[in-house]
Structure formats: structure tokens, C-alpha cells
Amino acid sequence: MIEQFGQRLQAKMAVQGQLCVGIDPHPELLLKWGLGDDVVALKRFSHGILDAVADLVPVIKPQVALFERFGSAGIAVLEELLAAARAAGVLTIADAKRGDIGSTMAAYASAWLDDASPLVADAVTLSPYLGFGSLRPALELAERTGRGVFVLALTSNPEGASVQHTGATEPSGSVAAGIVREASAENARVLGQGAGWGSTGLVVGATVEDTLEALEIDLTTLRGPILAPGLGAQGATGADLRRVFGAAYPQVLATSSRGIAAAGPNQAALREATERTLADL
Numbered sequence: 202m203i204e205q206f207g208q209r210l211q212a213k214m215a216v217q218g219q220l221c222v223g224i225d226p227h228p229e230l231l232l233k234w235g236l237g238d239d240v241v242a243l244k245r246f247s248h249g250i251l252d253a254v255a256d257l258v259p260v261i262k263p264q265v266a267l268f269e270r271f272g273s274a275g276i277a278v279l280e281e282l283l284a285a286a287r288a289a290g291v292l293t294i295a296d297a298k299r300g301d302i303g304s305t306m307a308a309y310a311s312a313w314l315d316d317a318s319p320l321v322a323d324a325v326t327l328s329p330y331l332g333f334g335s336l337r338p339a340l341e342l343a344e345r346t347g348r349g350v351f352v353l354a355l356t357s358n359p360e361g362a363s364v365q366h367t368g369a370t371e372p373s374g375s376v377a378a379g380i381v382r383e384a385s386a387e388n389a390r391v392l393g394q395g396a397g398w399g400s401t402g403l404v405v406g407a408t409v410e411d412t413l414e415a416l417e418i419d420l421t422t423l424r425g426p427i428l429a430p431g432l433g434a435q436g437a438t439g440a441d442l443r444r445v446f447g448a449a450y451p452q453v454l455a456t457s458s459r460g461i462a463a464a465g466p467n468q469a470a471l472r473e474a475t476e477r478t479l480a481d482l
């Protein structure tokens with residue numbers, strides 16, 4: 202039987218901690234590393250971070266958009282990076298935020314979650330705002346291949362509230378609460394009476410402050426991982442995460458991209474920034 206993503210992630214986090222290092226090759230960071238804004242730089246930057254943190258953290262999260270901006274050559278770098286992480290035993294979350302009508306969703310799912318795809322990752326981020334049900338092809342493929350998904354629920358950007366908080370005063374609750382319910386039901390379906398985490402995770406920004414309480418969302422019902430961006434560059438700290446997530450904190454995989462990369466390109470400095478962030482968590 203294939204070991205499912207949720208179980209693999211939970212086991213790795215128990216040993217290595219709750220930090221995911223994001224790989225976001227922004228032009229200004231490439232410049233700060235003394236590099237140009239080109240594909241050679243993209244490769245040096247992304248492999249530089251992977252090499253520095255591979256034995257320290259359970260997961261890396263390349264931001265797909267920042268590879269796509271170099272076209273096919275950038276995608277080739279992403280393919281190599283995903284393969285190198287696999288070889289180093291680091292789990293990967295492709296941050297692609299895909300979401301489309303079911304038939305197209307099946308193609309996105311095969312790009313990121315199918316064993317045969319050159320872009321295969323251990324998990325992919327998905328947007329449920331065409332309806333949670335539209336993600337079904339990805340949920341099914343993830344289950345078949347032992348991979349996972351992280352579904353946007355409450356994002357870290359201030360504009361997210363205009364969609365995600367909608368309905369908060371209705372009896373059915375907010376849009377975000379509905380996403381949490383559907384993801385929890387999916388894990389309950391797959392896990393049944395089994396213990397541990399399912400492979401349907403959620404994305405909840407570390408910056409949402411008291412929103413969880415206000416929207417009456419209990420993330421411990423998820424029985425799965427919570428990807429929490431917002432650490433470092435967006436201002437959140439380990440203490441904020443513990444306060445925001447409360448009883449669900451053990452499920453949190455905090456992610457930091459610019460906050461770690463800004464310490465580079467020196468490998469010792471990248472490791473030091475990573476170890477400091479792990480300690481804060």
C-alpha cells in the first residue's frame with residue numbers, strides 16, 4: 202500500500218519541526234545575491250537554498266510563478282529542483298494555486314501529482330473558489346499516488362477577506378468555514394477510523410489574527426496539515442502562530458520564503474536563518 206502524503210509529512214515534521222522553506226526567486230532577491238535576473242541565476246538561487254536547508258527542514262515550497270516568468274527554461278529549472286529535492290529526501294509543495302472546471306482540473310492534477318509528470322511534487326496548492334467540488338480530480342489523483350493538496354481557506358493577504366469572510370453572519374457560516382468543512386470531510390472519508398493526518402491540507406495565513414475565532418472555525422477538525430504563510434517578510438512570528446492557531450498549532454507547517462532567502466547566498470547564513478526560524482517555532 203502507498204504511504205499517503207499526510208502520514209509522510211506528519212512523520213517528517215515530528216523529527217524536523219514545523220518549517221517549510223519557500224523558494225521564491227524574486228528579481229530583487231536574485232540581485233541581492235549578486236546575480237542577474239536570468240535562468241542561470243534562477244538555478245543558482247533555488248539550488249543554493251535547497252542545498253543549504255535540505256537536512257534541516259521537512260519541506261520546501263517553490264513558488265511556481267517565479268519560475269514561469271522565464272518560460273520553458275524556468276520550468277526546466279523547476280523540474281530539476283523538484284527532482285533534486287526528491288533525491289535529497291525533502292518533501293515538495295508546488296505552490297501553483299491551481300483551480301478550474303473539473304475537466305481542466307484533471308490536467309492540472311496530472312501535471313503536479315502524477316508519477317509520470319516531469320513536474321511531479323509531493324503536494325500542490327489549490328484554489329477552491331470555483332467550488333470545492335471542482336477540485337475532485339486532484340483529490341482523487343493525490344489519493345491514488347500518495348500525494349497531497351493544500352486548499353486555500355483564509356489567505357494571508359488583506360484582500361482575501363472580501364471573498365473568504367462572506368456569509369459569516371448567515372446560519373451556514375462563512376465561505377472559508379465551508380472550505381474547512383469540506384476539507385475535513387475529505388480527510389474523514391479517506392482516514393475513516395484510522396489515526397494520523399489525511400492528505401488534504403489547508404492554507405491559512407499566519408497573519409489572520411483573531412479571524413478563526415470570529416468565523417467560528419475549529420481547525421482541529423481537519424485531521425490534516427495547515428500550511429501557514431506569513432512568517433518573516435509578512436511580519437508574523439512563532440508566538441503569533443501559537444496564538445492564532447491555538448490547539449491546532451501542532452498541525453501547522455509554517456512557511457517562510459523571503460525571510461530565509463534574504464540571508465543568502467552564503468550557505469552558513471542561510472542555515473543560521475533557518476535554524477533560528479525553527480527555534481522560534
Ligand SMILES: O=C(O)c1cc(=O)[nH]c(=O)n1[C@@H]1O[C@H](COP(=O)(O)O)[C@@H](O)[C@H]1O
Nearest residue numbers: 264326356357404406430434435457458459
Ligand atoms: O499558498 C501560499 O503559499 C500562500 C498563501 C497565502 O495566503 N499567502 C502567501 O503568502 N502564500 C505564498 O507564500 C509565500 C510567502 O512568501 P514570503 O512572504 O516571502 O514568506 C509566497 O510564495 C506566497 O505566494
